[in-house]
Amino acid sequence: MIQSERETAEGILLTDEYQLTMAQLYYRYGLHERGVQFDHFFRRYPDYGGHTAGFCVMAGLEWLLDWMAGAHFRDEDIEHLRGQRGRTGRRVLEDDFLTWLRANGCFEGISMRAIPEGRVVHPNVSLTTVQGPMAMAQILETALLNKLNYQILIATKAARIKESARGQLMLEFGLRRGHDKGANAGARAALIGGADFSSNVGISHVLGYAPKGTHAHSMVQVFMALGESELAAFQAYADVYPDDCLLLVDTIDTLESGVPNAIRVFENLRRRGHQPVGIRLDSGDLAYLSIQAAKMLNEAGFPDTSIVLSNNLDELVIWQITTQIEQEAPRYGVDPDHLIRRLVYGVGTHLVTSWGEPALGGVYKVVAVRDRDAWMPAIKVSESASKTPNPGHKLVWRLYDERGKATCDLLSLDDEDPNGMTQLMLRHPSDHTRYRVVDRGNITGIEPLLVDILDEGREVLERVPIDEMRRRRAADVERLDSGVRRLLNPHVYHVSLTQRLWDLKQDLIGSAMEHSR
């Protein structure tokens, strides 16, 4: 794709055709500038096959806003659209609509609220709400979902891997296996969710992180093809990077060749006053090999060098490795806790693709339409009650219990404030038999989650560095019940509706059902 093609494919035309045909219909019926509200939310946690997330992590907003700020219908875009023909050869989009689109087809009229990046989020909660003129709010749908769904998915996977890594350093290595340029968004989301650094040079520099990496098998192979040895390759690396010497030891044979050669090079470094960083293992039984390598490094007097593990790691594999180390290391005279604390995890494919569940089913649903002075709540009655969206303008509140743990996300109408209620009725979003009544006195904190980020096209989001998003995520995860944080079969976090929102939803469902009879 060359530059001019890129501008076409990544600008305002990063949308689905039906958004344009609907926009023209709204134009034709005088509805194109009518106010509408869409809510963006997902319906269930990612299910990786055998294990399911207990929480998600919000991400992607700033990149969405950057895209929106630059997106508008250029002359070239309009010409493309003018060329569209229907079945009979008739133009799909007509001149008057295209003229309107050329002049008005940007996001200046859009207002948005969102839960900030880094915050822990849950199903059926409005993550972003979009208010604005119908044609452009509709056209925004595809890009909004494209930008947010993926980053939330990856921040979530990263948070799980970080949980499993017991606080050890975790590196994002996925660029070669990510989905084309999407891998950059994945690296950003991974950092928000829990990766400490990335190997991806460009995106690391953009985000202010030091990219991480040392060498590949190919370096050792090159030396060997030229008649040199693995040892010579390691020594060369140590000579060029004496203070940052981390050696990949599995090109030939990890325990017979790689680790002994690394130790020889480390001894040379030590004699010259440098501290070696460690080794990387990229194949084989990583638990067994790390125990044996640790034993060899310990015996050679390098007990503090890191052991970096990579090769299709994910949260369960890391869990398996640390469990196996706890069981087996003592047998070889290696302290398992000490070994686990020197491990570093390089996570590639399974993080950047969210292996097992490579898409978040985030949706963007009409919840209200402006009719003269009033907002009319809208609903879509789905085949299953749990899929029916919550209608109308809503607020999102997080309730904290006596322990300071988050106990529930509560959706209310936008004129409700649970702070003023003495008793809170928490209704299940779809099951009328399930509700809780909670005394206000048992709630230690009520926090509104949505913040204004765009006010009629003007950005009002207070942008923060990725580090701050990481702090938010860490703080939110700390305030989750340990059952919700569990990697397998997590407790289901409660998302509830207030009684008034529940009543509105039931009314709308009833009248929609009436319509179909």
Add this chain to the structure above:
Amino acid sequence: MIQSERETAEGILLTDEYQLTMAQLYYRYGLHERGVQFDHFFRRYPDYGGHTAGFCVMAGLEWLLDWMAGAHFRDEDIEHLRGQRGRTGRRVLEDDFLTWLRANGCFEGISMRAIPEGRVVHPNVSLTTVQGPMAMAQILETALLNKLNYQILIATKAARIKESARGQLMLEFGLRRGHDKGANAGARAALIGGADFSSNVGISHVLGYAPKGTHAHSMVQVFMALGESELAAFQAYADVYPDDCLLLVDTIDTLESGVPNAIRVFENLRRRGHQPVGIRLDSGDLAYLSIQAAKMLNEAGFPDTSIVLSNNLDELVIWQITTQIEQEAPRYGVDPDHLIRRLVYGVGTHLVTSWGEPALGGVYKVVAVRDRDAWMPAIKVSESASKTPNPGHKLVWRLYDERGKATCDLLSLDDEDPNGMTQLMLRHPSDHTRYRVVDRGNITGIEPLLVDILDEGREVLERVPIDEMRRRRAADVERLDSGVRRLLNPHVYHVSLTQRLWDLKQDLIGSAMEHSR
């Protein structure tokens, strides 16, 4: 990400840090301009969990070449790299190397061969070979894998879905669930692999395809929120698009409301001399609903309208739907073949993410290094014999049998030509007990697969439209044995080595093992 950040993150710094640290090491040892050859290949077909591909489809080359043509180290990139610090605060990359990189850090010295886009490809076959100066050939690795692995993955998934769709129209709908901008590459690959159109407006225009789409649930909801009905929404759509009227019928209730309302609108259209296009079903039991909808449409005199199905479709779901229709349709007086021939499939999430196996494990391995006048073949001995790459400069040949079906891909040394052999020894790549001897007379065609695409930085690829890549794919799939095309448990297609290549590989493995002792 704003424009300047995008240029940093998507240009030459779309690479892994270790490529740069290795490149500096090569520079330090005078190896940076030494010739090297890397081969790009994958080791196994995608395994989607319960079903595995029997062939893959090559894709992504032109976009890789476009990226390479524009990529070089700009002053801003060099300044980013200059800022990198190691553990002790010392610079990671030093001035002399950065000066060299600024002047020479582009792909002008690179030559490439590749199997053209659209061709069917198999494991352990060199899909692209890269020859060039060591530093830049190494730096290229990450971007090459990023651009090619994903498009091959998606073209492959699309080809499977196309097989399952029995020649019916298949539409790519994945933009909202793709991985950020990667979704554009996915749409392109889907078209190469078998999708007939995409809903993605921008990329369709770039590639010269008409983007497809009609309307969403939101349009019906808007009308209903304003006190109108589904019927009014449908009628509005028909008024604006009388010759392209395809209606989404599941917003309220498919059979009770959506289909009857669509039929009323179609009758109006017919009276006015227009032919309705059809309906779309996006939820529920798609087989059952399509039978019932077909029955209603038939009875109303619309037997030729399309029925578009969408909602988490993939090759197995489509197979299930058509099988169920074959079994159930007669019971309702609907001809199953007629119904199947009016179906159109909209495929989103499962195609654009290659659900079940969201990454192709393509790798890029050193196979030869230049030493004075000679090329020294290189090898990496892996834990399992099947992972050890095939060394040296190689050619790839496809052999066709008496039926004209592809029977084997044969890797040879680059001075071998199987056309001149009276008997062909076909050795399994890693299992020494498995080989076939075939008479040249039983082979009806021997086709070289690799073509020159880049000659020292100059593009020599004959670019063709996507349609031509689609024809290549269709022709190659036609020439596969039906067992290889099977969706479940496909026959394993043979990839073999010539005797001389086999001998070279064994020699190198032997001497590498010697090294480790």
